[in-house]
Amino acid sequence: MSATKSDFGVSGPHPLPWQRAATGANLLSGDGSLGVTIFEEMTTLALSAGAINLGQGFPDEDGPVEIREAAQAAIAAGANQYAPGKGIPVLREAISAHQSRFYGLTPDPDTEIIVTTGATEAIAAALLALVGPGDEVLTFEPFYDSYGAIIGLAGATHVTAPLLAPDFQPDLDALEAAFSNRTKVVLVNNPHNPTGAVFPSEVLQRVVDLAERFGSIIITDEVYEHLTFGVRHVPVATLPGAAGRTMTISSAGKTFSFTGWKIGWLSGPAHLVAAARTVKQFLSYSSGTPFQSAIAVGLELPDEFYTGIADTLRYKRDILSAGLRAAGLDVLTPQGTYFVNVDTSPLGITDAVDLARKLPALVGVAAIPVPVFCHAEGAERTRSLLRFAFCKKVHVLEEAAERLATLRERL
Structure with a gap:
């Protein structure tokens, strides 16, 4: 059942933040009804x-038993109070080691990594930190609905470049045409939800080159990084020209099948991470203390x-x-x-x-x-x-x- 605009006492010429978020997520109809x-x-x-x-x-x-047991042990040991705002050290160190092990990246655990309440909070904190009215955020389309909601909440403009069936790869000319001097952020979800596409290096490099040309920051949502079938996942941050402008986001939910724990992380250049951390600390501040140490155990599991x-x-x-x-x-x-x-x-x-x-x-x-x-x-x-x-x-x-x-x- 939908609620009408009058149910919320909405008045005035400018949409309220909730309305911008709802519109961005396709929840608000033209007559103001909320679905x-x-x-x-x-x-x-x-x-x-x-x-x-x-x-x-x-x-x-559920996911691996050793991760569940690690969470139970952490609870029993008293890890039940606030974690540091940027995440417990052992998890930040494990995230850095994981990126080094799989991708050759070496983010500093102290200044270039923060732990978040799932990837969704990381995306929200990064976008709210970096964009506002007059800015454009470019995503591929179809797009995960929370992207549109947060872009709307920030007051920015959501611009899309189409992914075309049957393989859901972008038309590179259309991608270039979607960029402008107002493109503040390019948000890339790879592997991609909802299409299941995995973008090859040449597509991702084109994104990087265009971001460099237009002075855009790249935010990547890589929560499905380990769930690819016969193709290799390429983190954008590993590509030439990307490291200095890319914030990489992932989480434990999809990799380890603990979606309810809501443990995610963001890494990238220290100044961009600091901007996201500034916003993040006024969203959840911190969460999941015993789960954080358990996910550190998971990140150390063998390649098998x-x-x-x-x-x-x-x-x-x-x-x-x-x-x-x-x-x-x-x-x-x-x-x-x-x-x-x-x-x-x-x-x-x-x-x-x-x-x-x-x-x-x-x-x-x-x-x-x-x-x-x-x-x-x-x-x-x-x-x-x-x-x-x-x-x-x-x-x-x-x-x-x-x-x-x-x-x-x-x-």
Whole structure:
């Protein structure tokens, strides 16, 4: 159910911060009515229909036992009060060691890393620190909905460059055309949610070169860094010309399957990290003290763990994809993340939002329509696309695949 503008006592010529955030996340209609997020809507429909919820991207099983035990031990040892605002030293040191081990980066744990309440807070702190009215923030489209919300909250203008099906790689000329002298920040999500694309070095280098030309700061959301399938993740900060202008964000939730712990981090040049820390300390200040030390343990797990989680997730992707193909859908195979997208048009369906609302009752599976992650023009371009999450137990995905395989006959 939507609330109307009058329910909030809104008046005056200028949108309030909540309105800018809601508009940026596509939650506010032209008449001022406030809706719920697509995740809440689809979850409600899934619950009412007893459907398997493949909409929201969180695992349905916990991560490594040694990380859980480390958190329990930290609680028992009394690590239950505020952590330092920038994060406990052992985790900041582990983050630095992890980046050195996998990517050859060596951020200073004291001045170039902060721990945040998930990647979402890191993104919010960085954007709120760096942009305001008159500035532009450039993202790819489709985009994760919180990007639009925070850009709107900051009062900046959200500009997008399209990712084109079936491989969801950008048109580089369109990317260049999206830059301007007002492009204060380029926000790059790689591996990319919701499309599952992984951008190669040449695409990322083009972003860096354009950011250098226009004097833009780069913020990267790399939470799926270890969840790629047969392709290598390339951190933007490792590319020529990037290190001095790039803030890198990641988190423990996706890598270790502890999304509820909300432990994220941001690294980059000391002056940019200091700017983000200034804002972050007035958001959550600090969080998750015992979880921070446990994630430090996780970051030290052997390489076999990291290759194993990607292999397992690829297997799950393929189980779900088989059911989607059996349903007559065009599967757009992802190179990373938790998500697979499908095109519904082979079934003669061009309205993915309408189909998403019907799916839970129709076949007992819930998904997310991709158009909700776009502005108007992008929504039209992606209007027949649905996103399914495959970060679930194998038997759940097998059941979902069987249900989805009946879609064509039920239609």
